[in-house]
Amino acid sequence: MLLLGLLLLLALLAAARLLWGQWKLRSLHLPPLVPGFLHLLQPNLPIYLLGLAQKFGPIYRLRFGLQDVVVLNSKRTIEEAMIKKWVDFAGRPPAPSYKLICEHYPDLSLGDYSLLWKAHKKLARSALLLGIHDSMEPLVEQLAQEFCERLRAQAGAPVAIQEEFSFLTCSIICSLTFGDKEDTLVWTVYNNVQDLLKAWGHWSVQMLDMVPFLRFFPNPGVWRLKQVLEHRDRIVERQLRRHKESLEAGRCRDMMDYMLHGVGRQREEQGPGQLVEGHVHMAVVDLFIGGTETTAITLSWAVAFLLHHPEIQRRLQEELDLELGPDAAGSRVSYKERARLPLLNATIAEVLRLRPVVPLALPHRTTRPSSISGYDIPEGTVIIPNLQGAQLDETVWEQPHEFSPDRFLEPGKSPRLLAFGCGARLCLGEPLARLELFVVLARLLQAFTLLPPAGTLPSLQPLSCSGVNLLMQPFQVQLQPRGPGAASLGQGQ
Template sequence: MATTTTGALGGSLQLRRRVISHHPMEAAALWTAGFASLFVFFLIPLAFFFGRHYKGRELEKPPLPPSPPSWIPVLGHLHLVKPPVHSALAELSRRHAAPVLLLRLGTRRALVVSSPAAVEECFTANDVAFASRPRSLAGRHLSYDNTTVTTAPYGRLWRDLRRVATVEVLSARRLHGFSPVRSEEVRSLVRRLFVGAGGGGGPPPSSPPAWVKAELSAGVFGLALNVMTRMTAGRRYYGEGPEGTEAARGFQEIVEESLRLRGVTNRWDFLPWLRWVDLRGVERRMRRLRRTRDAFLQRLVDEHRSRRRREKDDGDGERRTAVEVMLSLQESDPGFYTDDIIKSFVVGLLSPGSDTTAGTIEWAMSLLLNHPEAMRTLRAELDEEVEPGGGGRMVEEEDLPRLPFLHAVVQETLRLHPAAPLLVPHESTADCTVGGFHVPRGTVLLVNAWAIHRDPTLWGDDAGEFRPERFL
């Protein structure tokens, strides 16, 4: 009986193999049915389990920050952000009573922070999460693919560049060593203003001279840029002496084009698909400027390298330029401190250290001219502390600790007109919480310093007025 059953079973299996082998569609159907059963009995319960787990974790997260309701597909809130951007963002925060505001700017999320408590939380409790920088088209073309101090993402490169900047180039000892450079450039500017006002060195006039219009913008910009270029590369490109040289003209053209491109609102960072069109030719101009500036800086680096090899000298320890510092580091680690890193370091110093200083000086002069009482108070302080005997001596850096009202004028100027109304953007590399709200990874952080500096709850009802006395 067993033999018969076994034989029958074997015959059945042989018959089934023959059927399957002769009917491939039936075999495919059987395999499909098997996978469907596996999905039903295994994958669906697993997905249900993970779905409940993920939903539970989502419920545990804090809510997202408030956001304006006027959202447009594709554009998001870009239509609400109009120049000046810091003023538009301050108005949005005020309108929605939200010191922490979440915007959708094209393909990017942006967190706008306009309260001191939220800013402190971003840079203390969440300092690591917000340590990186967002990538941009300008950073790619004009900052050597985001490798400057202000554009590099968080990592070894940023840490090394920051260390070199703070310890080797901008340390107190190094800044003190370049004090004569700053003094020379200030005297050069004063001399040009004096000559331009008709003070050519002749006999003193019998009557007080009439008011003379002075072009201060170009002068203070040249002053700030000359100080930075002499600290960075040991050369000056504005003012007396170098104005007519070919190198000076080339450098000035590079600076002017850089400022023009910085003034262009670049929507490619928020709408990347616009790069395919480039209607205004912004990216094309950036590429051209990158090539021109790179060739100029490479010649500068090569000249310094040749001089180091020829003179076999590391330069004056107190007055070593930034290029000389970077070349000495390149000799110890040539794989890391490449020529491109040296050039990006120079770019990262020149731009933030020149137009920001010039803009602050211009605003200070404008505020003093429009507030004669503050101007008289400052002049009285200078007369009393700097030249009590009427000797006509110019202010030196050693006099600054004895000039509290001058410090108050500078601080009040920076409060009303900060050099960077929106601080350099950061980007979150991990989820975090700010002000009790959930901030997803990849969110751009915009700190509105301009709004904080004019907040009546912090500075009083006269927050928009120029009152240096508030800092005394």
């Protein structure tokens, strides 16, 4: 009885807060409000939100649980907010699930906008673009080549390709961040990332963001998430200790070395808003969470689309053979010369357009009162950029739902993609992700022809209720070797 009374009291307080908020906004010219409270239960949320735009326009408000949010469904509104008025829209909402993820350390992806956040991002971005710039492409090439050699041993048998891609991308991040690609460490990190994504995406945790007062009640999902986070932090702390014990002045073996040197230099300068080792800790976490599964999922979508469109796969292999020769298994096109493979670049762009792996980005929050398309946007408003919806806009793209890489082969006719976001919150790992997509797909198509096992094509429909990432239904692919010795290898399978 007491519990029921408490629930009723909390519900009344939430309703009173909602009504008070609406009363305060009565004099503003707000975006139109979509009726209803259960929008989050839609199975394909980005497409559902795009459908609402046909009735309410490219910008509207709706309620996610007890929270009012503004949804942006067009390239124009997203770029107005995130690029033209980026300072106004660079914040992050103080969501309960975010606080769980970064309870002990300041986070980069989930952290709110501030001068210290800017310094944090600059440190991580510099480590990626400067600290390991010379070693990034050779390492990705080496691991991609080893990846193909490992797959060649499975040629002819159905392969769960997404798992293979996940281990590959995790190996790349471990090497670049820790300078270590030993299988034991890679498997430890890989398993923790899988556990973390599963625990964070569980409905019992995500419900906290829609109905915040639920955090006061026992929640097994939260308890499980905290266990996974403790394991995550132990993995990173071990690497931090190892790096600090062997750190040498003027020498950067990997990204962690670079960031530790950066924190040390700032400590010596003793300026305000100091970066600490906790910032390095969470930058590493962001690289693993944002740089492994996202790229692996995009590679998997690419394979799925090519299985559905064998004519595109054939043209890609002809392009590779023309540039490298049909027997040149060890040859490659450097990323700087990627223009030599225009169809491969176009195919990657088309996959990113149709299936941006974080289709609704992470929610933004206004840092001060602003406006979009003439509508008032109060301070503290949660903003959801529907990246996938914007890239399926019929006013921008011809036949937007069709897989057609050729649309990107017409100079000057294709708008800028939003797959990695834009503005101050542009994805930190975009340069690495684009490099991986180019190198891995080139190597894979050079080495194999991709076939559907027993003619069974994978589904191109995303999993419903898949959380932050646009997950796909599990599928397998048969790899038919190409090049010297391929025929005899295929006969032996």
